[in-house]
Amino acid sequence: MSAVGETMLREIMTIRPRVTRRISSWDRTGGNRDFLLFAPGERKVIADIAGAGIIKHLYLTTIDSDPLHYRKVVVRMFWDGEETPSVEVPLGDLFGAGFCRPTCFQSLVVTLNPGFGNGNSYGFNLYLPMPFANGARIEVENGSELFFGGFWYHLDYF
Numbered sequence: 001m002s003a004v005g006e007t008m009l010r011e012i013m014t015i016r017p018r019v020t021r022r023i024s025s026w027d028r029t030g031g032n033r034d035f036l037l038f039a040p041g042e043r044k045v046i047a048d049i050a051g052a053g054i055i056k057h058l059y060l061t062t063i064d065s066d067p068l069h070y071r072k073v074v075v076r077m078f079w080d081g082e083e084t085p086s087v088e089v090p091l092g093d094l095f096g097a098g099f100c101r102p103t104c105f106q107s108l109v110v111t112l113n114p115g116f117g118n119g120n121s122y123g124f125n126l127y128l129p130m131p132f133a134n135g136a137r138i139e140v141e142n143g144s145e146l147f148f149g150g151f152w153y154h155l156d157y158f
Contacts, residue, residue, distance in 0.1 A: 020056075023047045024154035037149040038073070038142035047138040047155050055130040055157045058138075063121045063150035067100040072144035077130070078137040091140070095124040 023046070027034045036044060047055075062069070070092025077087035092100055096110050102122045104114050109128040115121025130136070138155070142148040 018158040020156055020158045021053075022154055022156050023049070025152050034152060035149070036140075036151040036153075037147065038140070038151065039147060040142060040145050043139055043141040045137060045139050046153055047136065049132070049136045049157060051135065052133050053131070053136070053157050055132075055136060055155060056127065057156040058126040058153070059124065059155075060151065060153035061115060061121060061123050062148070062152070063115070064148060066144070066146055066148075069142075069144060069146075069148050070097050070100045070102065072142070073148055074141045074143055076139045076141070078139075079130075079132040080134045080136075085139075091124075095126060097122070097124075 025034055025036055025046070036046075038044065049055075071090045073091040075087065075089055075091055075094050076085035078085050087094075092098065092102065095102075095112055096105065096107075097103070097112060102112055104112050104122070106112075109126065111123075111125040111127070113123035113125070115123060136157075140151070
């Protein structure tokens with residue numbers, strides 16, 4: 001195991017005075033529609049966090065029949081009031097699903113899990129710590145000509 005891996009495992013049991021928070025795609029109307037739909041070309045802010053913090057986990061899943069969405073849907077991350085994103089990457093590439101072909105795997109910072117078994121649903125997890133000093137904003141844009149839907153997510157930070 002690498003020195004970084006050993007340090008992370010050693011510190012996993014350390015109690016720290018933190019309050020964790022979560023942002024998710026919950027249904028703001030009180031119903032059970034806890035997912036997002038994106039029209040062609042539509043961009044949505046999925047997280048807008050004020051102050052300092054660290055994003056510790058980003059999870060998302062989608063039920064979508066068009067595998068090209070893994071390349072045409074773009075994730076942008078802005079730190080500390082930036083006007084241009086520090087991260088701008090196709091959805092699939094961010095989670096190790098290159099060439100629009102998700103393959104399930106686990107690593108220290110990325111995990112891609114199987115979904116419903118129908119071949120078009122996967123659980124994408126990113127555990128890469130992403131610190132920010134004065135705010136963070138994450139956007140998702142559907143860059144395709146087709147609707148993109150069934151997009152669930154949650155983001156854990158402190």
